[in-house]
Amino acid sequence: MQLEMKRSLLIISLSLISFTTKAQDSNTYIQNDAAMFSNRYIFNSDGTFKHFFITDDGQVWYGRGNYFNKGKYRTLYFKDADTTMNEYNGWRIHYETNFQRVLVKKGYGFKSFEKNSNTGKPGVRLKKTAPN
Numbered sequence: 001m002q003l004e005m006k007r008s009l010l011i012i013s014l015s016l017i018s019f020t021t022k023a024q025d026s027n028t029y030i031q032n033d034a035a036m037f038s039n040r041y042i043f044n045s046d047g048t049f050k051h052f053f054i055t056d057d058g059q060v061w062y063g064r065g066n067y068f069n070k071g072k073y074r075t076l077y078f079k080d081a082d083t084t085m086n087e088y089n090g091w092r093i094h095y096e097t098n099f100q101r102v103l104v105k106k107g108y109g110f111k112s113f114e115k116n117s118n119t120g121k122p123g124v125r126l127k128k129t130a131p132n
Contacts, residue, residue: 029109029126041110041126043067049076051096052088060088063096072105 025046031039036056043049047068053061065079081095103110109127 028129030129032109032125032127039124039126043074051076051078053096054088054091058091060091060093061096062088062093074103074105074110076101076103 026042026044029041029043031037038052038054040052041049042051047066049065049067051061051063055061062082062085063078064082065077067074067076078096078099078101081097086093101112101114103112103126106125109125112124112126114124
């Protein structure tokens with residue numbers, strides 16, 4: 001009797017856990033050492049991404065496109081401007097368009113060889129944020 005009760009409780013617990021967890025369809029990475037600005041990439045599971053770069057003087061740079069993984073490299077292909085998005089939190093948007101950027105997998109994040117606005121050196125490190 002007691003074994004049957006434990007088994008039932010286990011099955012109910014596992015069922016409840018499976019209902020409360022949701023599928024993660026995107027991952028967000030932010031820059032580690034960004035004190036005066038925000039550098040955020042949102043990678044969706046369908047191979048698309050969005051990039052937001054907010055400077056200390058209130059400029060918002062926005063880009064979107066597709067990404068492809070090959071080994072430790074993630075190549076981002078920025079598309080044409082998404083002109084349906086003109087503002088972000090009330091700020092006017094500048095568009096990042098028609099270029100490619102390569103990120104290198106480093107531990108639990110990525111490294112980009114774009115210039116780091118804080119240090120002036122090449123190498124922006126991005127870390128994964130907690131899932132939503």
